[in-house]
Amino acid sequence: MLQLDIPELTVAEAAVAVTLRMRLQPHSNRIRARKSDMETAELLYITAGHGETLHNLSGELPATGGDGEYLIYAYDSGLVASKAGRDVYDQILAGAPYERCPLCGRGIATTLDHQLPKSEYPILAITPANLVPACSTCNQKKSSKDPADASEMLLHPYFDNLGTSRWLGVRIHEESPARAEYFVTPANDWSAEFSERVVRHFTFFGLSRQYALAAAGKLATDRYQHARLLERAGPDELRLHLKESAEGFRSVAGNTWEGALCVALAESDWYVHGGMNDI
Structure with missing residues (x-):
């Protein structure tokens, strides 16, 4: 779960790109005719x-x-498949830090997900703020489920601030x-509703x-290095190494699974006194 900056691209720019060389003139005309409505929807969305x-x-x-199918076509055949549209697609995709998926923090971001599904919100089909790497x-996994209320809203990487805790x-x-x-572990400054959303x-x-x-693999691969460090410098140095590693991960992407693991290992007397030899 990583936070991203809202794309600087606008829906107006996306609309120009997807219709630039669209061969089906009726489709391009219908999409252009809805440009003002898409801009209004973008403002409301943000x-x-x-x-x-x-x-x-x-x-x-x-x-x-009756323009829903044309607006969805703008995404499927315009943003995804056309050259000019794909340039916009790739610019939004490049917003993922180190190509990591912000929804899980582990996978490689190779697609764009509609935060609000295009099947239910075709007017937002090519709105950059609704497209998440x-x-x-x-x-x-997320599919096209439409949230019925606040409790069903998954985190939005552009808008939900997880803070620094x-x-x-x-x-x-x-x-x-x-x-x-x-x-x-919900932060002290989170509301009860936001805490529920994070857990959801x-x-x-x-x-x-x-x-x-992922941690099981890291524990196995780091075992040898940590055992040697313990042998050479003792438990205090190993603990310091783990804390510094955690800060390194935190400085790049906040709360990551790797950083959280390093913190837990640093706080484990069992581990820093040789527990890695039992892994």
């Missing part, structure tokens, strides 16, 4: 995003009438083989299991 009210947006958007697994926790199970259990996002994408599996 305002609702900042206000955490995207789930209430449907009744405020300009009606699409994602890995194919998260994109497929440490909210991703790890419990090290000191056994052979050792395993890491991930969980959410975490659960929906199965991040506890995803992170635990």
